[in-house]
Amino acid sequence: xxxxxxxxxxxxxxxxxxxxxxxxxxxxxxxxxxxxxxxxxxxxxxxxxxxxxxxxxxxxxxxxxxxxxxxxxxxxxxxxxxxxxxxxxxxxxxxxxxxxxxxxxxxxxxxxxxxxxxxxxxxxxxxxxxxxxxxxxxxxxxxxxxxxxxxxxxxxxxxxxxxxxxxxxxxxxxxxxxxxxxxxxxxxxxxxxxxxxxxxxxxxxxxxxxxxxxxxxxxxxxxxxxxxxxxxxxxxxxxxxxxxxxxxxxxxxxxxxxxxxxxxxxxxxxxxxxxxxxxxxxxxxxxxxxxxxxxxxxxxxxxxxxxxxxxxxxxxxxxxxxxxxxxxxxxxxxxxxxxxxxxxxxxxxxxxxxxxxxxxxxxxxxxxxxxxxxxxxxxx
Numbered sequence: 001x002x003x004x005x006x007x008x009x010x011x012x013x014x015x016x017x018x019x020x021x022x023x024x025x026x027x028x029x030x031x032x033x034x035x036x037x038x039x040x041x042x043x044x045x046x047x048x049x050x051x052x053x054x055x056x057x058x059x060x061x062x063x064x065x066x067x068x069x070x071x072x073x074x075x076x077x078x079x080x081x082x083x084x085x086x087x088x089x090x091x092x093x094x095x096x097x098x099x100x101x102x103x104x105x106x107x108x109x110x111x112x113x114x115x116x117x118x119x120x121x122x123x124x125x126x127x128x129x130x131x132x133x134x135x136x137x138x139x140x141x142x143x144x145x146x147x148x149x150x151x152x153x154x155x156x157x158x159x160x161x162x163x164x165x166x167x168x169x170x171x172x173x174x175x176x177x178x179x180x181x182x183x184x185x186x187x188x189x190x191x192x193x194x195x196x197x198x199x200x201x202x203x204x205x206x207x208x209x210x211x212x213x214x215x216x217x218x219x220x221x222x223x224x225x226x227x228x229x230x231x232x233x234x235x236x237x238x239x240x241x242x243x244x245x246x247x248x249x250x251x252x253x254x255x256x257x258x259x260x261x262x263x264x265x266x267x268x269x270x271x272x273x274x275x276x277x278x279x280x281x282x283x284x285x286x287x288x289x290x291x292x293x294x295x296x297x298x299x300x301x302x303x304x305x306x307x308x309x310x311x312x313x314x315x316x317x318x319x320x321x322x323x324x325x326x327x328x329x330x331x332x333x334x335x336x337x338x339x340x341x342x343x344x345x346x347x348x349x350x351x352x353x354x355x356x357x358x359x360x361x362x363x364x365x366x367x368x369x370x371x372x373x374x375x376x377x378x379x380x
Contacts, residue, residue, distance in 0.1 A: 071122060071123050072120055072121070072122050072123070072136070073089050073094075073120070073121055073123060073133070074089065074118065074119070074120055075087035075088055075089040075090070075094065075118075075119055075120075075121060076088045076090075076116070076117070076118060076119075076289070077113050077114065077115055077116065077117040077118075077119055077135075077289075078093070078115060078288070078289035079115060079286060079287070079288050079289065080111055080113060080114060080115060080286060080287070081286060083097060083098070084096065084097060085097075085098065085113050085119075085135060087119060087121055087133065087135070088289070092131065093131070094121065094123075094131045094132060094133045095130055095131070095132050095133075096119075096121050096132065096133045096134060096135045097133075097134050097135070098111075098112060098113055098134070098135045099134055099135060099136050102135065102136075102137075102138065112138065113135055113138060114144075114155045114156065114157055114158050114287070115156075115157045115158070115287040115288065115289050115299055116141075116157045116158040116159040116160055116244070116289065116299060117138050117139070117141070117158050117159065118138070118139040118159065119135045119136075119137065119138050119139070120135070120136050120137040120139075121133035121134060121135045121136060122134045122136055141155075141158040141159055142158075142159055142190065143158065143159060143160055143161070143189050143190040143191050144156075144157070144158050144189040144190075144191075145157050145160065145163055145185060145186060145189050145191055145246050145248065146185060146188075146189060146311055147185060147304070147307050147308055147309070147311075148308045148309065148310035148311045149308060153310075153311040156246065156248070156287055156301055157246045157287050157299045157301065159244065160191055160244045160245060160246045160299060161191070161192060161243045161244045161245065162186075162191060162192040162193070162194055162239075162243055162244075162245050162246075163182065163186040163191050163192070163193055163194065163245070163246045163247075163248055164194045164196050164236070164239075164240075164245055164246070164247050164248070165179055165182040165183065165186070165193060165194065165195055165196065165248055165249055166196045166198050166247060166248065166249035166253045166254065166255050166258065167179055167195075167196070167197055167198065167249055167250070167253055168197070168198045168199040168202070168252070168253040168254055169197055169198070169199055169200060169202055169203045169207060169208055169224075170199055170202035170203070171199060171202060171252070172250065172252050172253065174197065174207075174211070175250065176211065176358055176362075177358075177361070177362045177365060178250060178306070178307060179195060179215075180359060180362035180363075180366075181307040181309055181362070181366065182248055182249075182307060183195075183220070183320075184309050184312060184317070184320040184321070184366065185307060185309050185312075187320040187322070188309070188311070188312050188316075188320055191246070192221075193220055194220065194221045194222070194239060194245075195212070195215045195220055195221070195222035195223075196222070196223060196224075196225055196232075196236065196249075196258075197211060197212065197222075197223070197224045197225070198224075198225050198226070198227075198253055198254045198258060199226060199253075199254060200224040200225060200226040200229070200231050200232065201226040201228045201229050201231070203224075208224045212224065214356045214358065214359065217356075218322055218323045218359075219322060220322075221239065223235055223236065223239075225258060227254060227257045227258060227260075227261045230261075233258075233261050233262065236258065236262065237262050237294075240262065240292060240296060240298060241292065241294045241295060241296055242294070242295045242296045243296045244296060244297050244298075244299070245296070245297070245298045245299070246287075246298070246299040246301060247259065247298055247299065247300050247301060248301050249303060250303050250304060250305050251302075251303030251304070251305065252303065253303065255300065255301075255303065256268040256269060256300065259290070259298065259300060262292075262298075263290075263292065263293060265293075266290055268300065286302065287299055287300065287301045287302070288300050309366065309370075310369075310370065310373050312370070314367070314370045314371060314374055317363070317366060317367055317370060318338065318346075318363070321359065321362075321363050323349075323354075323355050323356075323359065324338070324346055324355075324363070327345040327346055327349055327355075328345065328346070329345075330345035331343065331344050331345045331346065332344065337367065338363070338367075339364055339367065346360070
């Protein structure tokens with residue numbers, strides 16, 4: 001990811017990609033019409049001198065707070081589909097491309113723009129059935145839900161208040177460690193986590209109350225739902241009202257069915273789970289922003305079967321298990337990793353029944369996973 005250096009207000013220094021370092025040149029872009037995303041740096045003045053430490057970076061002038069004219073507008077990214085982003089300006093949708101310099105500065109991510117981003121875009125076509133533009137600037141994000149593929153971080157959505165982590169008690173079978181991974185990712189991204197156990201009508205062994213108590217006892221909002229019986233739908237609708245919420249979970253747990261129960265007008269596509277494999281099929285293929293009639297919005301996301309949280313630093317993992325935070329300072333050793341040390345307050349709390357053993361297992365599993373990843377990186 002491009003390194004940033006502080007400069008004057010509204011400016012930042014960003015790296016060139018090595019293959020984009022050009023010979024001495026001077027150019028100044030004015031406020032002119034953008035034909036496509038290959039024309040870069042509208043409202044950007046750039047001057048490059050002979051190669052050197054300073055010339056390996058460019059100064060980007062950000063004008064997110066300045067008054068806008070009719071050619072530049074603010075909006076919210078509500079869907080990202082390949083090279084195109086749908087932007088809602090509050091009145092209508094614009095189909096936008098992304099200015100090339102933004103892609104250059106975000107080479108380590110899949111896309112510099114994600115659902116939920118607040119952006120400024122330049123208008124390229126304002127007449128006809130399809131209005132078009134080019135995204136020039138992205139406002140700082142107040143929160144993110146992200147995952148890693150081991151090499152780079154993929155931000156799923158930005159600027160959300162809470163994440164409803166949906167799991168089904170059956171079809172497919174609940175994966176409690178996956179819930180904990182999502183909670184770590186949400187906490188790391190400054191997002192409130194909510195646990196939702198769906199398909200409660202299939203809970204023949206009455207397992208749900210114990211699972212919910214595991215999370216409510218440490219301060220999480222948690223509940224059970226069923227689209228067949230209507231259980232918990234009103235409570236979930238109330239929890240979403242007035243908030244920006246991302247709906248996450250593995251494929252087949254019934255996320256789209258839950259959203260249809262909350263607002264039938266969305267009419268989202270659903271699919272049955274395979275009886276042989278208990279695996280769901282992807283009915284949502286990209287994150288999509290959906291406005292709630294009573295205020296707020298939800299971000300519907302594609303289901304996943306695993307969640308890699310490699311973007312979380314190993315030393316910070318303990319702080320994302322909320323029941324650990326107040327106990328860590330009581331460990332005998334300041335660098336305690338809470339696995340094999342004597343005098344560990346976390347292990348003592350597990351033995352005393354104050355920390356749930358399943359939650360502790362999730363911590364150990366994630367710690368070992370992140371340790372192995374760090375060892376591989378150091379080996380390379």
